[in-house]
Amino acid sequence: MGMIEKDSKFYPDKTFVETSQINSLEMYRTMYERSVNEPESFWKEVAEELVWFKKPHTILKYNFDNRNGRIFHEWFRGGYTNMSYNCLDRHMGTENENKRALVWQGEPDEDTREFTYRELLTEVCRFSNVLKKKGLKKGDRVTLYMPMVWQLPVAMLACARLGLPHSIVFGGFSSEALMHRIQESESKLLITVDESIRGGKTFDLKSNADQALLKCPSVEHVIVVKRTGHVSSWKEGRDVWLDEEINSPDIGDFCECEHMEAEDTLFILYTSGSTGKPKGQVHTTGGYMTYVYLTQKLVFDLRKESFYWCMADIGWITGHSYIVYGPLLNGTTTFMYEGTPLYPAPDRAWELIERYKITICYTAPTAIRALSRQGESWPAKRDLSSLKLLGTVGEPINPEAWMWYYENVGRRSCPIVDTWWQTETGGIMISPLPGAAPTKPGSAQFPFFGIVPRVCDPGVEDFEKQGEKMKPGETGHLCIEKPWPGLSRTIYGDHARWEQTYFYQYPGMYFTGDGCYMDAEGYHFLQGRVDDVINISGHRISTAEVESALVLHKDVAEAAAAAKPDEIKGQSIYVFVTLKLGVEPTEALKKELIDHVRKEIGAIASPDTLQFAISLPKTRSGKIMRRILRKIAENKTDDLGDVSTLEDADVIRDLIQNRS
Ligand code: PRX
Numbered sequence: 007m008g009m010i011e012k013d014s015k016f017y018p019d020k021t022f023v024e025t026s027q028i029n030s031l032e033m034y035r036t037m038y039e040r041s042v043n044e045p046e047s048f049w050k051e052v053a054e055e056l057v058w059f060k061k062p063h064t065i066l067k068y069n070f071d072n073r074n075g076r077i078f079h080e081w082f083r084g085g086y087t088n089m090s091y092n093c094l095d096r097h098m099g100t101e102n103e104n105k106r107a108l109v110w111q112g113e114p115d116e117d118t119r120e121f122t123y124r125e126l127l128t129e130v131c132r133f134s135n136v137l138k139k140k141g142l143k144k145g146d147r148v149t150l151y152m153p154m155v156w157q158l159p160v161a162m163l164a165c166a167r168l169g170l171p172h173s174i175v176f177g178g179f180s181s182e183a184l185m186h187r188i189q190e191s192e193s194k195l196l197i198t199v200d201e202s203i204r205g206g207k208t209f210d211l212k213s214n215a216d217q218a219l220l221k222c223p224s225v226e227h228v229i230v231v232k233r234t235g236h237v238s239s240w241k242e243g244r245d246v247w248l249d250e251e252i253n254s255p256d257i258g259d260f261c262e263c264e265h266m267e268a269e270d271t272l273f274i275l276y277t278s279g280s281t282g283k284p285k286g287q288v289h290t291t292g293g294y295m296t297y298v299y300l301t302q303k304l305v306f307d308l309r310k311e312s313f314y315w316c317m318a319d320i321g322w323i324t325g326h327s328y329i330v331y332g333p334l335l336n337g338t339t340t341f342m343y344e345g346t347p348l349y350p351a352p353d354r355a356w357e358l359i360e361r362y363k364i365t366i367c368y369t370a371p372t373a374i375r376a377l378s379r380q381g382e383s384w385p386a387k388r389d390l391s392s393l394k395l396l397g398t399v400g401e402p403i404n405p406e407a408w409m410w411y412y413e414n415v416g417r418r419s420c421p422i423v424d425t426w427w428q429t430e431t432g433g434i435m436i437s438p439l440p441g442a443a444p445t446k447p448g449s450a451q452f453p454f455f456g457i458v459p460r461v462c463d464p465g466v467e468d469f470e471k472q473g474e475k476m477k478p479g480e481t482g483h484l485c486i487e488k489p490w491p492g493l494s495r496t497i498y499g500d501h502a503r504w505e506q507t508y509f510y511q512y513p514g515m516y517f518t519g520d521g522c523y524m525d526a527e528g529y530h531f532l533q534g535r536v537d538d539v540i541n542i543s544g545h546r547i548s549t550a551e552v553e554s555a556l557v558l559h560k561d562v563a564e565a566a567a568a569a570k571p572d573e574i575k576g577q578s579i580y581v582f583v584t585l586k587l588g589v590e591p592t593e594a595l596k597k598e599l600i601d602h603v604r605k606e607i608g609a610i611a612s613p614d615t616l617q618f619a620i621s622l623p624k625t626r627s628g629k630i631m632r633r634i635l636r637k638i639a640e641n642k643t644d645d646l647g648d649v650s651t652l653e654d655a656d657v658i659r660d661l662i663q664n665r666s
Pocket of ligand 1: 277322324399400401425426428518519520541545546
């Protein structure tokens with residue numbers, strides 16, 4: 007692989023373009039102009055491709071400017087629909103009815119399951135009937151703490167069918183993290199598994215759940231999916247096996263769906279922000295559905311024969327939108343894999359693509375870097391010729407990883423869609439439409455329909471001039487000027503926090519928290535977070551979360567976390583800890599503190615580096631100077647910038663000398 011020129015462009019193959027839905031830059035531009043100039047008629051038409059029990063009376067109402075009162079946006083008011091209906095029932099009587107909807111491959115090779123759209127509908131209806139029997143009613147929240155088993159999408163669709171907002175907690179989170187999320191959402195029911203299987207190991211999710219439930223009085227019932235058949239604890243009267251419930255003779259094959267108003271909540275998903283505890287992003291039925299439907303269809307340029315694999319975990323937004331809802335809304339076959347792409351051998355991912363003849367593969371830069379490290383010979387041994395399109399998401403992709411993916415997986419004939427978006431945005435925001443224009447490595451390219459990005463100058467003091475645009479090539483803060491149907495409506499139980507987090511920095515606009523520049527041709531290059539969010543392997547953790555976990559430990563006086571660049575994970579966590587007086591800074595304590603964070607949050611939040619410090623650098627007004635800690639974590643200590651406001655300069659000397 008030679009040097010990648012900064013402006014290298016990669017054109018889609020002629021054969022790809024000929025059959026693609028948006029097949030020229032001109033077509034993209036014409037549609038884009040219309041989508042932003044006439045958003046109401048544009049989105050109304052898209053929504054009408056789906057089924058509504060009652061048509062909306064108002065397409066959009068909003069206020070994004072805090073100077074004009076409460077910030078809100080509402081889409082498709084007065085319209086009634088149902089997500090589960092649109093993913094399943096809508097396909098009955100069409101050619102999709104007997105098409106495969108979901109193909110599941112367990113980590114052990116012999117564990118597989120397939121469902122046609124018809125079969126999936128029946129399975130979802132039966133699951134819905136189980137939930138109904140437990141007495142759940144529209145609006146009741148249900149927490150799902152599950153690994154990548156096929157029952158997870160079934161459970162989601164069952165919740166959606168009955169209007170029960172689901173809150174999925176990634177199976178890698180600890181019992182503490184699960185507890186907070188259940189308490190916050192006041193879920194009535196928890197769905198979990200006995201054990202999860204990953205990388206050849208089993209993890210006892212049920213006992214994590216039991217631990218969490220000790221402090222979650224709202225939960226009345228627990229439905230347990232059988233994966234390994236092994237449970238270490240059980241509470242009679244509260245816990246039931248899904249198998250037993252769903253096979254009970256009184257559980258029927260059909261269940262009517264609830265008619266949901268467009269703005270009724272579809273789900274809550276917790277994600278880390280720059281401060282405090284994770285925020286429950288609230289996504290609604292009509293807007294989210296419409297947005298995910300269209301982005302899935304056009305960004306992945308779906309064809310009838312598409313066999314689509316998104317490698318994310320359903321516990322994150324990528325899995326919600328683009329493993330479950332997006333593909334099923336479009337009548338596509340979605341592939342779901344239980345394990346990791348590196349187990350039992352480094353070519354597991356390539357082997358699955360070969361075996362199943364996957365046509366679209368969507369993964370994260372982290373996975374690409376980890377896979378590329380195994381060497382080119384692994385993908386080279388496999389027949390990957392079924393692939394037509396590749397995608398990436400979750401963090402900035404370095405051009406080297408992009409090229410590796412392009413050459414070794416796509417064999418230089420598959421376009422790559424680098425899709426930028428967030429839990430809050432519901433769906434893809436900036437991404438190539440693969441048949442429309444050439445791609446550039448490291449660029450998420452142009453905005454999707456209806457999205458108006460603006461790279462704002464962060465240095466503007468004058469309030470009236472806030473939001474001034476940066477020149478091409480200059481990095482600024484990425485904001486979005488206008489509403490779109492997929493954006494979250496609020497933070498569960500805390501609307502003021504939603505307003506403050508996203509709308510107060512640049513009045514009138516949604517602030518993304520990301521740095522970005524645009525080149526002279528309008529290509530967007532995302533530069534990572536500009537706030538205190540750390541992106542580890544495409545997963546968000548806030549410095550505040552890690553710090554609060556650390557200070558819960560009896561020996562810790564103060565803690566600060568920063569991001570450290572990492573070759574595979576993108577970033578890792580570097581923490582600075584000051585101990586209480588008289589406590590010895592030992593290696594054993596270091597390990598104990600790292601384990602403590604893992605227990606409080608989960609393995610993904612484990613600090614890679616922990617440095618004991620005599621004190622943390624503070625301004626005279628007592629604020630921790632994070633900028634300096636970041637530089638130390640990045641090992642850029644000869645460029646600390648202005649330290650004149652620092653209270654005690656010796657602190658820095660100590661920090662640099664003892665850098666881990
Ligand atoms: O910093 C951006 C980064 O991931 C953040 C959103 O994380 P989360 O809500 O967990 O959603 C991840 C999956 C959508 C963003 O603020 N990010 C996501 N995609 C990209 C990206 N950074 C650069 N390029 C991307 N394609």
